[in-house]
Amino acid sequence: MDTDEGFEEFYRTSRHRVVTVLYALGGDPTEAQDAAQEAYVRAWQRWRRISGYDDPEAWVRTVGYRLLVNRWRKIRNGIVAYRRHGPDPTAGPPSENTVALVAALRRLPAEQRQAIVLHHLADLSVADIAAQTNTPTGTVKARLTRGRKTLATLLDTTLPEEVSNA
Amino acid sequence: MPDPLFADLYRETEHLTWAPTEQVRRCARQRTRRTRIVASLAGVVAVAVVATGAAALADRPDGPAPISPVTGTPTPSSVPSPSPTTGATPSDAPPTTTGEQPSSPTIDPAIPAAATLQLADLPNGFRLTGSDLDGDWSLESVTIYCRNESPSITPGEVARRGAVFDSPTANITQRVTRHSGSNAATSMDRVRKLVTGCVPHREGDSLSILAEGLGGDESLLVGSVIEGRQNRWLFVRQNDLVAQVWLDSETTPAEARRYTQPVADRLCAGTDAC
Numbered sequence: 001m002d003t004d005e006g007f008e009e010f011y012r013t014s015r016h017r018v019v020t021v022l023y024a025l026g027g028d029p030t031e032a033q034d035a036a037q038e039a040y041v042r043a044w045q046r047w048r049r050i051s052g053y054d055d056p057e058a059w060v061r062t063v064g065y066r067l068l069v070n071r072w073r074k075i076r077n078g079i080v081a082y083r084r085h086g087p088d089p090t091a092g093p094p095s096e097n098t099v100a101l102v103a104a105l106r107r108l109p110a111e112q113r114q115a116i117v118l119h120h121l122a123d124l125s126v127a128d129i130a131a132q133t134n135t136p137t138g139t140v141k142a143r144l145t146r147g148r149k150t151l152a153t154l155l156d157t158t159l160p161e162e163v164s165n166a
Numbered sequence: 167m168p169d170p171l172f173a174d175l176y177r178e179t180e181h182l183t184w185a186p187t188e189q190v191r192r193c194a195r196q197r198t199r200r201t202r203i204v205a206s207l208a209g210v211v212a213v214a215v216v217a218t219g220a221a222a223l224a225d226r227p228d229g230p231a232p233i234s235p236v237t238g239t240p241t242p243s244s245v246p247s248p249s250p251t252t253g254a255t256p257s258d259a260p261p262t263t264t265g266e267q268p269s270s271p272t273i274d275p276a277i278p279a280a281a282t283l284q285l286a287d288l289p290n291g292f293r294l295t296g297s298d299l300d301g302d303w304s305l306e307s308v309t310i311y312c313r314n315e316s317p318s319i320t321p322g323e324v325a326r327r328g329a330v331f332d333s334p335t336a337n338i339t340q341r342v343t344r345h346s347g348s349n350a351a352t353s354m355d356r357v358r359k360l361v362t363g364c365v366p367h368r369e370g371d372s373l374s375i376l377a378e379g380l381g382g383d384e385s386l387l388v389g390s391v392i393e394g395r396q397n398r399w400l401f402v403r404q405n406d407l408v409a410q411v412w413l414d415s416e417t418t419p420a421e422a423r424r425y426t427q428p429v430a431d432r433l434c435a436g437t438d439a440c
Contacts, residue, residue, distance in 0.1 A: 008187045020179045024172065033182055037190075038301070044194040097174040120169035121176070159171060 112147035281436030287428035322349030377419035382430035405439035
């Protein structure tokens, strides 16, 4: 008997946000989807526990990010098998903006990139980022400030100092 | 909503094709089942070794103080490394191991690193990147695409070791397992059964045996086409050891034969029967 009540909806409604964050963090959409897909498999295995968390999506995002960081390469056959075959042929090429943004993000130190993506893309507050990355809030703020400054230079644009729930 | 700077990126990930929920469930269930089988067999071996040691000591009343039994280190475990939390308790049915021979006690079943492929066996450009066997690279992982229940292909497993090689354009992953009694031969039979017995969910998907008798005591080249994508696995048995090697998706039987010899030769470093 499966006790995965709520998993299907969680998977359906959260995966777009999760994969976008992983794409922004890792810079490769295929790896991002592989990692996200694998993270959901692991989430299902622990669903009874994870479903009780305040923010199960944070768990999946964290697991997916660790998979990316560890360059976990063997997420290939069971759910998706893109590694040797390239991305989905139906997917179009990324836009110029996306290419520039991803390239700029990759030039940031990993901690700054993570803070920027979680704040400006995942819409997490400084306090939430601090809690989820086990980092003091002052450090998160400093990373955001430095990251914004570098991105602004690289992209010739500005990022708002604060977003809705910061 | 994301900051406008991220809007394009967010849009571009909107229409990705995702595995259906049922497929995620099947994959997770299957992985949990495999984990349990490995864990329970490791327990059986540990208990058997302890029992053997205790019996030996009982025969020698004046013998030395007992030493902790060496069970070897079946490295690395294939158990997925859950993070940030651990202790999964999925609720699928317990695994069945019917038809397997019980594991006989083995004092040191550990598989030496020399029993896996070495860089010298591979084309230029590869490097050894680890021994982590986690992930959906194996033949077992594609059985979620079969309608029917697939047999375990690691009966009587008492140890395993992994080797992962990467090049800029390719990857080779190898798992070597040691099996008790004649279970290594049973394992190869199960691979055949798994492949020939698979009834795919999707029309156009397939599993097939592409070649046999490429070297070693036994060998098989298995191919799959899943959702239009190919994969290849080479299985080689040498006595009580079975190697499963995940090769390039276009590998032909002739190319597989070239890999089979070094795989079989290296396995000899882990078994006395060569």
